[in-house]
Amino acid sequence: MRAEAREHAIAARPPLSIGEVLDRQGVLAYVLLFPGLLILTVFIAYPFVTSLWLAVTDQSVSTSGARFIGLENFIGELGSQIFQQTVRNTLVYTAVTVVFKLVLGIALAVLMNQSFRLKNLARAALLLPWIVPTALSAIAWLWLFDATFSVFNWLLVHSGLTTRGINWLGEGGWAMTAIIIANVWRGTPFFAITILAGLQTVDRELLEAASVDGASTWQRFWRITLPLVRPVLLIVLLFSTIWTISDFQLVYVLTRGGPANSTHLLGTLAYDVAVRAGQLSEGAAISLYMFPVLIVCVVALLLYLRRSSTT
């Protein structure tokens, strides 16, 4: 609303001064963008274009020259059962973890939004899973899910629920469960803290008024709070989807895609093919299969940003 008023104010000025300002802005904009764009161009654009080129060639570590082969790498992958399974795994992994992170993140944010003792310390402590380097926390999870020494199994067996522990990383379904647990554990704090930021902008008077009108806690949350924090939910969802779909580290440490490829994600398969097998071009093609989904996310993000900047 305020922005609209200002837009009018600018339009009301004499045309010359608008032109002047625009002109100065045009130059200034590029001056200000220069450092960021420089870094992104040198360190992303160039390697990225190289990767795109790789994907349409037959380059491997063993060959010095590369030959253009069009979309052969992309088409070849489609026929591979490992690849098909990997795509399915990636989608399941992303969908399940993002939903869990969202629900748990909202719950945790609502909880943290109340006042209690040592609030700051508690908030920082709950951020810990997100702060600890994944390379290291994944190793802790490896130990927690160890076939013989898993403490979860110790609990299950000693509480009499099962006679033998769960084969956490050794059975397709359980292995997927295990990496999902570790991912949700790591990602929930980020959801929570960001959603918490959203919750703090919700007008308490509005909630109190609704409460006076007889709305239940649940109704207030569902009808007032949630719609108000929707923008923040959307943003967090999109960013998390992007991160999760290209996840690598957790699986690389916990299962390396096993058993029998039941936990391979596009990131780990691309790594195995490009780095371990030396088929750089094939690996690049596998990575690029992430793009369609990611592009959808980004378009949604940009549309949202544009809409919010014009309203």
Next chain:
Amino acid sequence: MTTTASRRLLTVYLPLSLAAILLLFPFYWMLITSIKTNRELIDLSGLPFWVFEPTLEHYRVLFAETGFLRWALNTLIVSVVATAISLACSILAGYTLARLRFRGAGPIGAAIFVTYLVPQTLLFVPLLEVTRQLGLTNTLWSMILTYPTILIPFGTWLLMGYFRSIPRELEESALIDGASRFRAMTQIVLPLALPGILSAGIFSFTLSWNEFIYALVFTTSTDIKTIPVGVVTELVKGDVYFWGSLMAGALLGSVPVALIYSFFVEHYVAGLTAGAVKG
């Protein structure tokens, strides 16, 4: 009185403890693993949740036989400098995209976000070539200059939202008074945007602190390694994991950061609030 107290117990402290147990249990596990002797670690007969013969041996190994302190220092330097660079770039880019009207704003904004999508697992091979050409390999600079690529997009987005939330009138009145746009930005907008900048800073610092694959590929000598790379490459030997020291390294590599965060977390939330919600 007692009913409200028990109600609070039920709605606040109980769920809070549950959340704390679920989220922090792995840290407790790291802690007790790091002070167990190797024998106790694989002893299945005892209670695994407690330590019966605590030892600081794994910490001794970490400090005396690996370059942990050096790695910590490297991680700190890299994270601080990379964060500073990213913040500077993100502030400038975020301000430009939020405030200035210029040709190409849409495509440039989109391009900055698209860079976010390029998986690191794909980039590190060609990126090593770039760092080599620039003579950066095996220096801290190789990380300081490449980390911003994963930090700038999010920082720009966050700050863009934050700048939009600051009333334009404040800036415009300064412009009318004859200040240059750059002055208006640095003296009026930036101070107001401090919470947002802090949020972006914390975010960037965390990602730099965690980065693994670039740090692994770009560094060679032990005294250039960061904590995640040093701990993983030097404490996993053949088919033997030095669990105690690994966990000690993981703890010491994260808890101090969390403690520092506890001072900033209020601002972090506040910064995200304006940036994300009003963005």
Next chain:
Amino acid sequence: MEAREIATNRLSRRRFLYGAAALAAAACAPAASPSPSASGPVVLKGTKVQLLHWTSFVPDEDKWFKETLVNDWAKPNGVDLTVELVSANEAQPKIVAALQAGGGPDVMLLQWTWSHLYADKLADVSDIAEKVGSDGGGFYDAMKQNAQVQGTWRAVPFGMLGNAIHYRDSLLKDAGATKFPETWSELTKVGADVKAKSKLFLGQAIGHSFGDPPTFVQPFLWSYGGSETDESGKKLAVNSAATKDALVAFKDLFSKAADPQVLSWDDSANNRSYAAKQIWATLNGASIYLTAVKDAPDLAKDTKLALLPSGPKGQFLLAVPFQYAVPKYVKDPGPARELISYIMAPKNYGSFMKAGKGYTLAPYKKGEGDLWPSTDATFDPFRKIGTLTKWYGYPAPPSTAAAESGSKYILVDMFAKVAQGDTPESAMSWAEGELKRVYKL
């Protein structure tokens, strides 16, 4: 065959006599010679050499590189030597990135058949390899296969990690067996007996892990006559009666004697499980035994080592081979080549083996003879590993396709699928489909 090999070695030995002399005088030699084929004197003083090595399980092996090598070779020769030690799994991204970027370590330690994967980017080191081989009493065939690409040595064999079944002798005896089984079918029977008697399993990793799963699965398949391809490497052979026999026998062994949890195991899981007395036998490098000697003497006393049993087609093994390569991007390979020659000279290699107590085995025959470092008879089976070990892609020569199939764990997963309840037929045809893509057939 063997005689001819020795003859060529002798020839090359004469050719390199003056090279060896130059080596001795290297410190004060005047001119550098970057050409790989010339072996003139090399200037070492003031040069920098970066060695990328894996970090061994045995800390004393690492120490040998970080201390002994630096003190005995680098310092006297005035070389600024950097030894970079990284764990086995982290070595490959560094090597690939360095080769692609065209810069990095001067000497890199490769694993498995990587010399074939990266052949175009590695300098010809035939002269050093031939000399090292002849000085060491001849390389084992598998070592040669892994390092030699179409007649040219792209790397110098460094050694291998042998493995053997570690087993608890007392439990074996309790179950009524007098010695460790020599065939797979006997092992299935004895394994079931031990399981019935002591409630302990045979533990064998079949997950995605670099060492234990492939070194178990491939010899198992070979010993029943199965393989990925025929001898030419041009025709797939995986979908065969022999493979089916192997899978049926494996399923039998797995269901009667093994621990179902092993599907999740990485290379380290069986070490822990054995140490915790959860399994009675497992295939592993000497690390289990060496750890036990240090931490649990009673367990060490009860532990014996045996090589993998035979199948109908004989006894096979797959040791993890290592080779030293000098990338082509190295502008002055002289010092790098000197370094390899120094390490691999039997006298120095012997001191390294002593430090490692035989964890890393020599790539040449002197390793099982004069240089054998251990007085512990438990280790004796390890002396036969060099002759029995094969390579990825056997019986065809090593190839990039075989390396790729290994890195995708296709054979390991074929066995894992059967263990998880798939029929041998469906697992075989799955593997055939994936191998078709890999071998581009």
